Amino acid sequence: MATSSADDGQANSTSQLDAAPVSPHGPAHGSFFDLAVELRLKVYQQLFCFAEPIKLIVDGAGLFKHERTGPGADKIPVHVFRVNKKAYLEASPVLFKCNIFALDLSTLRAGLARPEPMYKHVESLEVCWTVGPFWGYVQTVKAAGEKMPALRKLELKFEQPRALLAASLEFCSAIMACAPLIGSPELRLCALLSGSEWMNGADDQYDLPIRTALARAGSTLRDIQPHPNFHVSPLTRSILPELHLIQLTGKITPSLLHKIEQHVCEMGECTWVRTGEEDSQRHADGTNTGQRIHMRWGKSDSPVVRPGVPEVNMLQFYPELSKSEKKKIQEFFASFQQVVGGTSSVGFGNTTSRQPTTGGTDQAAVRPPEAHSDADRQTRCVGNGVSAQEDVNTATHSHAHNATSATSAQTGPATPPIAHTPEENLQALQALPFSNYHSDLVSEFVHPDMKDDDDAAWAAVFAAIARDFGIANTGADAGAGAGAGAGAGAGAGAGAGAGAGAGAGAGAGAGAGADTESG
Structure with missing residues (x-):
């Protein structure tokens, strides 16, 4: 019987496929487990991962x-787990890790x-908090985390607005986001704006105290705490x-959201x-x-305003001083101010205390020519072999006595302060109460700046102190002066046209320093 060309072609192609040899790259009867692990996991994800919880x-x-x-209850192909043990061990972790499991609070506690x-595979959990109590959220999370060590995301859903308030306060107290070194989970809130604060199923046992606390004028979120000593562990x-x-997800009114x-x-x-807003009418x-x-x-x-935290007064930890201790401290400060005040006002090179006054009783104590007479007296005494230090002390005592008289009289607008010698200052500081707290008493009256000193006697005093205490003259105006090479170790540096500083040494060095100053 004759056949069409189309039928002949189909018959020929079929016979050719049947006669084709099997490819050597793949088995004729392969197994699913012959695939790579990555491909098997892709298959498991297609079977067991769902968008809905x-x-x-x-x-x-x-x-x-x-x-x-x-509608999606029967979509989970649980019969795959019954293929063999290997399929169960590979597929079951994918089911537990890739999906969100939803349950209510009572189911969670019972499970x-x-x-x-x-438990060791669940990573995402959604708990619907439909019943009381309104507190204990952090403890429930810790209990779930201990049973589910792989838990990475936890969502708590609330139907009652005030339950969401209580949960936000408790988790804010437990999660320290401002301390990144400690490390805490990230806390987020999704507020579904509602037009009414009254929801069906509200438990007055927990809802009424929160409503009462929020009804007070100026109330804040902290006022809804169940008791004053309410504490949440981190x-x-x-x-x-x-x-x-x-x-945290739940319905809440705009006024309660403002409290949060x-x-x-x-x-x-x-x-x-x-972080964002969305409006979905569906x-x-x-x-x-x-x-x-x-x-x-x-x-x-x-910047945010810190809440009213009571300040800690550190003085409450110290006992009150006795009358004798208070008196001792007052004497110390009074004597210290007197000594330091005289030193800082006179000092070394302080010319303000030697300016002429308009109403003093003794003008010789503050006139510049007296400085030259003191220098001449010092030169004569040194030449006769008498100690220059005694003359300087005598001159200083006379200046201090005259300055004290002028101060007591108060006849002029500017009264020179009391002047003391460095030795007197040192003795006074050593006699003060608490003097053992001053480890370096020399720094109280030794000043390296000498450029304003116009009295050669002060240079000798400084040289004597430097010799006794081992202080080097490091002033900016210190230099080699005339007569320093004459053999006594004295140095004089010329100031900015005002005077010279001389080091104490042999008589020739001191005299040369005085001559340089007078020039």
């Missing part, structure tokens, strides 16, 4: 079971009462190392910061406007 319930034996209600193999990475995110946004941590650095219903506000708990870019 998987709802769990607890059976009569206290074991978690899948709640087979809803945590006994261990299950799935929630850190050392306790739950894998937990990275805690999210005004809350600040005890350190005054962390607050709630808005989620709107009788109790939800469809507007969602996303916030995070952390440091704010703008």
Whole structure:
């Protein structure tokens, strides 16, 4: 019988496929486990990963079971686990790690009462907090984290607005976002704006105290604490190392949301910061406007006001001083001010104390020519072999006596202060109470700046102190002067046209310094 050309071609192609040899690169009867591990995991993800949370319930034996209600309840191909043990060990972790498991608070507490193999694989958990109490959220999270060591994300959903307030306050106290070195999970909040504060199923046992606290004028989020000594233990990475995110989701009115946004941590650095807003009308219903506000708990870019924390007065830890101790301290400060005041006012090179006054009784004590007479007297005494130090002390005593008389008279607008010699200052400081606290008394009256000194006697005093205490003259105007090479180790440096500083040494060196100053 004749056949068409089309039929002949189809018959020929079929016979050719049947006669084709099998490729040597693949087995004729392969196994699923001959694929690479990466490919097998991709297959498991296609089978066991879902966008919607998987709802769990607890059976009569206290074991978690899948709640087979809803359109997607039968989509989980659990029969794959029955292929063999290898398939179960490879596929079951993918199911537990890639999905979010949703359950209510009572189911969670009942399931945590006994261990299950799935606990070590669950990474995301969604808990619906539908019943009381309004407190104990942090402790529940710690209990879940201890049973589920791989838990990374935890979301708490609330139907009651004031339950969301209590949860936000408790978690803000436990998570220290302003201390990054300690390490804490990230805290976020998703507020579903509602038009009414009254929700069905509210428990007055926990809801009424919060309403009463918020009804007071000027109330804050801290006022809803269950008792004055309310304390929450920190929630850190050392306790739950894998937990990275805690999210609070619930319905709340704009007025209650304002209370949350005004809350600040005890350190005054962390607050709630808005991260985004969305308006979805498809989620709107009788109790939800469809507007969602996303916030995070952390440091704010703008400065925040620290809450009223009582200041600690450190003086309360010290006993009050006795009358004798107070008197001793008063005497110390009075004598110290007198000594230091005289030293700083006269000092070395302070010419203000030797300026002529208009109403003093003794003008010779403050006239510049007296300085030359003191220098001449010093030169004569040194030439006759008499100690120059005694003459300087005598001259200084006379100046101090005249200055004291002028001060007591108070006849002029400017009265020179009391002048003391360095030896007197040293003795006075050593006689003060608490003098052992001064380790370096020399620094109280030794001043290296000598450029304003126009009295050669002061140069001799400085040289004597430098010799006794081993102080080197490091002033900016110190230099080699005339007569220094004459053999006595004296040096004179010319100032800015005002005078010269001379080092005490042999008589020739001192005389040369005086001549240089007079020039």
